[in-house]
Amino acid sequence: MKLERxxxxxxxxxxxxxxxxxxxxxxxxxxxxxxIGRLTGLSKSTVSLHVERLLKLGLVIETTTSSGKRRRLEFNHQAGCVIAIDLGATSVDVALCDLDANIKDHQSQELLVTDGPEKVMASIMATIDSILASNSVRSDQLYGIGMGIPGPVEFSTGFPISPPIMPGWHKYPLREILSKRYRCVVYIDNDVNLMAVGEMKYGAGVGVPNQLFVKVGSGIGAGIILAGTLYRGEDGSAGDIGHISLKGREELCPCGNKGCLETIASGRALAKLGTKLANDGECYPLKTILEGGGEITAKDIADLADKGELLCLSLIRMSGEAIGEVLAGLINFINPSLIVMGGGLAGFGGRWITTIKEVVYRKSTPLATKQLDIRFSQLKNKAGVVGAAALVVDEVFSMNRVTEMVNQEG
Ligand SMILES: [Zn+2]
Structure with missing residues (x-):
């Protein structure tokens, strides 16, 4: 990246x-x-003084050009590491990353968030311990921990706030528990927010200042990036688009309202509708899955739609239309230039995304879609951990924190 003065x-x-x-x-x-002198306007001696301190701290390293004449400075991504955690409803990913969010080691594990915070956190901490030990990470090398959870988070305190699919986690002191045990800074955020950060910094949205990341899996949520910064809203619930209700829809949502996007277009909604079609004997291929002892998933429906099964095609189309309708409203409101689609349903590809695009371009105003691009997630199932690592590194190397480090060294 080229910096201007x-x-x-x-x-x-x-x-x-x-x-x-x-x-x-x-x-x-x-x-x-x-x-550096030219970019900052600082004198040669001031630049030298601070560069020496940063070299001493190990945050910066000096390299020479091939001729060996010109010395250059670069950030030392290997100066330390961070732990990134992406907790889902039924699994957790724990990664060890360098200071440029590159994954150095990674472990995935099946678990249920409904088992409650004590059991789940014990299991996550055992995984962290094992990763730190097998990579011989000393405690002074661990700069911080970032964790995404599948529910609303009050970012200032790191508390989960009444997360609907995580009974028992309300105001559980996640940050305190992790920071006490690992003696480092800890940041907790909503998982979709972190995926949005991951895609913006290292994935499909690099260099795009105004973008939305939309995750459609068993639930639906969005991360909002405005002017290159994640927008969390007043209490951290910005982007909770799964509970925007659609006109004329009567499906009952666990949140207490009717016609929420999540009850119509999510993976869970598709599986439920597919199961009903199978039980009613209306769709023979789905009925066969059920009779074979299997459970019907959104992926079964997408696979059958790809083979041209008409009812499954109409379900995929209905999901795409509902998502397109909600996105069209968001686009008119926020005017992003990019929407990154992630989550399990984004893997369905073709028909689903085509429907979303059709509805978006039909229902948004021409000016709002003039520069709009809709892309698939590039980081896929790693978006959460990469985003968690990126968030921690950015916080650890914020102006205030580096000022503190330099002060202590000076
Ligand atoms: Zn709802």
Whole structure:
């Protein structure tokens, strides 16, 4: 990434200058001291002083060009590591990442969030311990932990707030438990928010300032990126689009309302409708699955739709239409230039996304869709852990925190 002089915050002095230099080195190609001076407007001696401190802290390393003449500085991604956790309803992914959110080690595990926080957290911490031990990570090398959970989170406290699919987790002190045990900073966020961050920083949405990440799996949610920053809303519930209700729909939602998007278009909704078709004997291929002792999943319906089964085609189309309708409203409201589709249903590809696009372009205003692109997630099932790692690294290397580190060193 090429930095312009105007992108650098001015007016810093003392340790703040060191933090600003660290930010610049982190977000660009390797730079010489002279280039840093030009970008920051700081004197040669000030740049040198702070660069020496950053080198001593191990946050920055010096490389030489092939001729060996020009020395350049780059951020040391291997200076430490972070743990990233993506908790789903029925599984958890725990990853060890470097300071550029590259996954160095990774373990997935089946579990049920409905088993409650004590049991689930004990199992997650055992996995963290095993990853740290097998990679010989010392406690001073662990810079932080980021964790996504499938429910609303009050970001300032890290508390889950009445998460509908996680009974017993309301205000459970996740952050305190993890930070006490691992002696590092911990950030908890909603899983879809973290996926949005992951795609923006390292996936399908790199370089796009205004974008939505929409996850359609067993539930439906969105992460909102505005001006390059995740928008959480006042209490952390922004993007909860699964409970936007559609006009004229009567399906009852567990939230107490009728016609919520999640009850019509999610994987859970499709499986329920498919099971009903099978039980009523209206769809022979689905009935066969049920009679064979299997459970009908959204994927069965998508597979049959691909083979041209008419009722399954109409279910996939109905899901796409409902999602398209809600997205059209969001697009008119927020005017993003990109929507990244993720979650299990995004794997269905063709027909589903075509329907979503048709409805979006038909129902949004022409100006709102002038630059709009709809893409599939690039990070797929790694979006959550990559986003969790990216969030922690950004927080750990925020201006304030690096200023503190430089102060302690100076
Ligand atoms: Zn609802």
């Amino acid at each position: 105007t992108t650098v915050p001015f007016g810093f002095a003392g340790a703040t200058a060191g933090a600003a230099i660290c930010q610049i080195i982190r977000s660009s190609e390797p730079l010489s001291r002279a280039e």
